Amino acid sequence: MADLSIDFASVQLRNPVLLASGTCNYGQELLPLTDFARLGGLVTKTITPQPRGGNPPQRIVETPAGMLNSIGLQNPGLEAFVEKQWPLLASLDAQVVVNIAGFAVEEFGQMAASLEALAGIAALEVNISCPNVEAGGDNFATRPQTAAAAIAAVRSRTQWPVIAKLTPNVTDIAEIARAVVDAGADAVSLINTLVGMAIDVERRRPVLGGVTGGLSGPAIKPVALAMVWKVAQAVAVPVMGIGGIATASDALEFMVAGASAVQVGTASFANPNAGVEIVEDLHAYCDEHGIDRIASLVGSLR
Amino acid sequence: MIDEQARLLSNREVAADFYLARLNAPHIAVRIEPGQFVNIQVGAGIAPLLRIPLSVSGVEREAGVIEVLYEEVGPKTRALSQFGPDAVLPTLGPLGKGFVLPPDDTHVVLVGGGIGVPPLLYWGLELRQQEHQTALLVGARTANKHLPNKLLTPAADAVRLATDDGSLGHAGLVTDLLQHELAEKGSCAVYCCGPHAMMQAVAAMCLEAQVPCQVSLEEYMACGIGICVGCAVELATAKGDTDYGRYARVCVDGPAFDARQIKWGNVWPT
Numbered sequence: 001m002a003d004l005s006i007d008f009a010s011v012q013l014r015n016p017v018l019l020a021s022g023t024c025n026y027g028q029e030l031l032p033l034t035d036f037a038r039l040g041g042l043v044t045k046t047i048t049p050q051p052r053g054g055n056p057p058q059r060i061v062e063t064p065a066g067m068l069n070s071i072g073l074q075n076p077g078l079e080a081f082v083e084k085q086w087p088l089l090a091s092l093d094a095q096v097v098v099n100i101a102g103f104a105v106e107e108f109g110q111m112a113a114s115l116e117a118l119a120g121i122a123a124l125e126v127n128i129s130c131p132n133v134e135a136g137g138d139n140f141a142t143r144p145q146t147a148a149a150a151i152a153a154v155r156s157r158t159q160w161p162v163i164a165k166l167t168p169n170v171t172d173i174a175e176i177a178r179a180v181v182d183a184g185a186d187a188v189s190l191i192n193t194l195v196g197m198a199i200d201v202e203r204r205r206p207v208l209g210g211v212t213g214g215l216s217g218p219a220i221k222p223v224a225l226a227m228v229w230k231v232a233q234a235v236a237v238p239v240m241g242i243g244g245i246a247t248a249s250d251a252l253e254f255m256v257a258g259a260s261a262v263q264v265g266t267a268s269f270a271n272p273n274a275g276v277e278i279v280e281d282l283h284a285y286c287d288e289h290g291i292d293r294i295a296s297l298v299g300s301l302r
Numbered sequence: 303m304i305d306e307q308a309r310l311l312s313n314r315e316v317a318a319d320f321y322l323a324r325l326n327a328p329h330i331a332v333r334i335e336p337g338q339f340v341n342i343q344v345g346a347g348i349a350p351l352l353r354i355p356l357s358v359s360g361v362e363r364e365a366g367v368i369e370v371l372y373e374e375v376g377p378k379t380r381a382l383s384q385f386g387p388d389a390v391l392p393t394l395g396p397l398g399k400g401f402v403l404p405p406d407d408t409h410v411v412l413v414g415g416g417i418g419v420p421p422l423l424y425w426g427l428e429l430r431q432q433e434h435q436t437a438l439l440v441g442a443r444t445a446n447k448h449l450p451n452k453l454l455t456p457a458a459d460a461v462r463l464a465t466d467d468g469s470l471g472h473a474g475l476v477t478d479l480l481q482h483e484l485a486e487k488g489s490c491a492v493y494c495c496g497p498h499a500m501m502q503a504v505a506a507m508c509l510e511a512q513v514p515c516q517v518s519l520e521e522y523m524a525c526g527i528g529i530c531v532g533c534a535v536e537l538a539t540a541k542g543d544t545d546y547g548r549y550a551r552v553c554v555d556g557p558a559f560d561a562r563q564i565k566w567g568n569v570w571p572t
Contacts, residue, residue, distance in 0.1 A: 045531075
């Protein structure tokens with residue numbers, strides 16, 4: 001069997017497949033349906049400083065080869081996460097990346113500081129795709145300066161590896177990637193969802209309670225792949241590929257384009273064991289192609 | 303909970319656009335309770351992307367068979383309707399929380415609307431085995447949107463139908479039938495599944511009559527197992543003392559809820 005292990009910004013992954021933030025909650029619900037010990041790891045649903053109820057329904061709608069979601073970062077808040085969700089996560093035989101967000105620069109720093117003592121965290125993934133209440137609700141992730149400010153606030157308050165999660169809803173994602181790396185990010189992950197919308201033509205109203213939502217699933221894979229390829233050339237840190245990955249072939253495309261690891265998201269909604277099945281198929285691919293170490297494929301685009 | 307390779311035994315139209323599918327799924331069949339549901343995969347992961355959540359309408363435990371009734375309304379149910387015998391459909395279940403039993407000797411009223419009837423059929427069968435007197439009240443737009451009598455009658459001691467256009471049974475709403483039932487029986491327990499507006503009206507009538515009412519909610523779902531947090535329903539009283547508890551997940555906290563738990567009105571757009 002091939003060696004699927006990856007050193008991702010000093011995080012030792014047994015294989016390059018993680019479950020994406022917001023698609024595995026905090027692990028518990030998937031316990032009967034998948035084996036975390038066979039995954040590279042998982043990324044928690046985003047944690048914010050305060051508990052959040054989330055957006056009004058309807059929150060989900062399927063679209064061609066994808067889906068829109070408008071969950072609204074529903075989460076129990078930092079304190080309840082540490083108390084109620086973390087013990088189970090810490091007990092899993094898998095690398096657990098904690099995804100954090102804030103609505104002001106200082107909140108990002110506070111989140112990082114509060115998690116500093118939580119033994120067993122593999123890394124922090126920073127969700128900068130949220131409104132900056134100090135700047136009129138502009139999304140942190142859409143400008144190099146604000147993206148960098150959020151990452152710098154985290155960097156200065158934590159020893160854990162910092163992964164900046166990037167939004168595709170920008171003109172030049174490579175520019176944002178360079179800014180967050182300059183601000184101290186150890187790695188970048190991309191892409192977050194694309195902004196999308198669906199309308200009920202009978203009622204002439206938005207389908208989603210939040211009006212617009214985030215598009216995910218196979219529909220966004222080519223967009224994500226192009227962005228990963230572009231960012232991998234723009235920065236020297238490891239890249240985590242995300243966006244419509246549902247098969248080993250999808251995962252391999254991202255790795256060849258320059259991703260050192262990948263996250264499986266929406267695919268888990270249709271098949272809760274999708275991540276593990278992708279790992280099995282990566283083994284098969286490596287065996288068939290005489291590849292000893294999957295790490296050798298990273299950025300191997302000819 | 304298991305993701306079972308369920309084998310389709312039959313899949314036939316039983317009323318206008320209403321289909322009854324029988325699936326061999328022995329692991330789910332021995333465990334699933336009335337009001338719980340399964341999430342059935344009908345595509346290969348691209349289109350349709352997500353599974354179809356469907357309540358079971360009946361179970362043959364020893365034969366390892368579950369039954370689902372569905373209405374062909376969109377791409378996913380259309381895809382399901384096209385499968386024939388021996389198709390293998392990954393089926394996740396049992397999912398969610400089912401109905402809670404009423405006290406012994408309680409007269410039970412099951413109120414269904416449109417394609418909301420299926421979970422009530424399984425529940426009615428179970429209640430009758432436990433010696434509860436049951437009445438099944440069903441509303442539909444028109445006669446051919448009613449399930450055939452032979453599917454309805456095993457679930458209740460008495461079946462009463464209503465149609466919006468008067469083409470079958472009572473001309474009017476199923477809530478008219480419920481009003482009559484409540485007036486006649488007094489003490490009873492109500493279980494309801496159907497369109498949101500109907501469930502809201504039934505919940506209000508039961509509150510007024512001081513009769514317990516459980517509703518089986520439907521909300522757009524992605525995963526069916528609680529990981530996407532998509533099928534949110536707003537609660538009348540939040541769980542816990544933070545904003546986090548404002549919404550429940552229909553797939554794991556329900557789909558059966560005490561009607562008083564639900565914040566009706568502004569939740570459901572009319």
